[in-house]
Amino acid sequence: MSEQWERRLQAFHDGELSRLGRLRMERRLRRDPEARQQLARLSEIGGLVREHEAAGEAPDLWHAIRAELRPAAATAAPPEPAPERVPWLRWAAPSLAAAAAAAAIVVTLYGGDDPAAASLRWLDSGGRSAMVLQDDREATIIWLLEGGGRDGGASSSTGGTHRALI
Amino acid sequence: MRSSRLCVLASRVVAVAVLSAAWLVVAAAPARADGAGEPIGFEVTVVHVSSEPGGVAKDPRARRIDGLLGKKIRYESLRVLTTERRSVGLNEIGSVTLPTGQRFRFRPIDQGPQGVLIAVDMDAAAQGDFRVPKGKPIVLGGNAYEDGQLVVILEHTD
Numbered sequence: 001m002s003e004q005w006e007r008r009l010q011a012f013h014d015g016e017l018s019r020l021g022r023l024r025m026e027r028r029l030r031r032d033p034e035a036r037q038q039l040a041r042l043s044e045i046g047g048l049v050r051e052h053e054a055a056g057e058a059p060d061l062w063h064a065i066r067a068e069l070r071p072a073a074a075t076a077a078p079p080e081p082a083p084e085r086v087p088w089l090r091w092a093a094p095s096l097a098a099a100a101a102a103a104a105i106v107v108t109l110y111g112g113d114d115p116a117a118a119s120l121r122w123l124d125s126g127g128r129s130a131m132v133l134q135d136d137r138e139a140t141i142i143w144l145l146e147g148g149g150r151d152g153g154a155s156s157s158t159g160g161t162h163r164a165l166i
Numbered sequence: 167m168r169s170s171r172l173c174v175l176a177s178r179v180v181a182v183a184v185l186s187a188a189w190l191v192v193a194a195a196p197a198r199a200d201g202a203g204e205p206i207g208f209e210v211t212v213v214h215v216s217s218e219p220g221g222v223a224k225d226p227r228a229r230r231i232d233g234l235l236g237k238k239i240r241y242e243s244l245r246v247l248t249t250e251r252r253s254v255g256l257n258e259i260g261s262v263t264l265p266t267g268q269r270f271r272f273r274p275i276d277q278g279p280q281g282v283l284i285a286v287d288m289d290a291a292a293q294g295d296f297r298v299p300k301g302k303p304i305v306l307g308g309n310a311y312e313d314g315q316l317v318v319i320l321e322h323t324d
Binding site: 119120121122123124125126128130133134137138139140141142143144145146 | 234235237238239281283290291292293294295296297298299302303304305306307308309310
């Protein structure tokens, strides 16, 4: 099935098709068992996502974490991709998407920060390790660790011999 | 005949008025689209911390920064290198050249009750977006400089 068809099926599932489009889709569903199967799968996954959201278990990754960017993480296995046939699953699992988009990001939880007061939205340290030491009402403190970087940056100007003071 | 001339004159006046109004609209449009608005005040403080003995400089700025950093970072000396103020409109770029030669640039993207959303870019080191309320500093440290490390503190002032 084409990607366009999958989008239309998704739109049908979400009730976003026009009346004519809906009629066409219903006609196709009547004579295409594979399409019916795919629609059933969409409904099933949608139900799971709604249950998950209702349970309030979705972690607020970015506000609750301390971020550490490691070049080594670039070689880490990316999260298992969503099945090709259900591209919208990528939207339904933002945490997976975030993890995949930032293959260089390793996150560590930090207790005590107030998520509502966090300032950091995103950070790219160019392959260099970085730690969010604090992100609360008082301050946001981010520390770049030695090594790596897009072109060595300041490290090269001093021989890169200084260690992190953390 | 006279009424005909009056009609021509009136139509010319109307045409000039319409053209003037159109010009005003066109001239005013870029200012609105630009959206720079009122300048927002920022303070960029550049600090050097080192594991070499030296203590914390006695000026109030150094003491305040020491109060923030001392709880998180281990160092033996801290001194403020520069403090610069910038007034930057939305989507304009504020820039400060650091002692390492790097440029520290920031661009306020949006302003709301929770503070200013700022895109920050430090050459060859880091980029990021932060939502910064007034008085809450963003501290970016760790770049090697002299015998220690450089710390850049960005704060929304007024």
